[in-house]
Amino acid sequence: MSLLPPQIQKTIEEFSKLPGIGMKSAERLTFHLLRSSKASPETLGKALADLRTQLNYCKHCQMVTLQEECAICADTSRDHATILVVENPLDVIAFERSGFKGVYHVLHGVLSPIDGMGPEQLKLRELIERCKKGEVKEVIVATNPDIEGEATASYIQRQLSDAVPSITRLAHGLPMGADIEFADQVTLKEAVEGRRKL
Secondary structure (H helix, E strand, O other): OOOOOHHHHHHHHHHHOOOOOOHHHHHHHHHHHHHOOOOOHHHHHHHHHHHHHHOEEOOOOOOEEOOOOOHHHHOOOOEEEEEEEEOOHHHHHHHHHHOOOEEEEEOOOOOEHHHOEOHHHOOHHHHHHHHOOOOOOEEEEOOOOOHHHHHHHHHHHHHHOOOOOEEEEOOOOOOOOOOHHHOOHHHHHHHHHOOEEO
């Protein structure tokens, strides 16, 4: 039997489902919201609800945006013939810091049958359709250098080999098993410059 009211217990359980948040951190967050005059549960709840109701995916690259088209895809000064394919929106932020001047495609995951992630669960169909229009000259696959990332890169290469003249993979300046979102700017820049054919 729990000593805590069910509302508090439920909040702790929900916080603990977030990545990097254990039970102790979830308890601290919950009680911080209860006693803090600065952190409002209502404001947090509205912000979380707005994530689902007000955000869209860009019609081109699948990045999260408020509009139909994100700011990167709308920028005519960028190289729209070069697409950097990434796993998630945080990777776009990391590559933007590195100075990449092409455009992106966000998969929202990687192939992982054990986790129920097949091609249908990812934004792969949108990437294939985008490339079949004939305007893309190079696709740079920037999935993480782990088993799932490599499997996803191979799948993309097979699907796009007839539609895109050049399909490359980031150089292995990134260590195996590393997450792109945590890499520094220099490492990301060198990885893009040293990319290789798939």
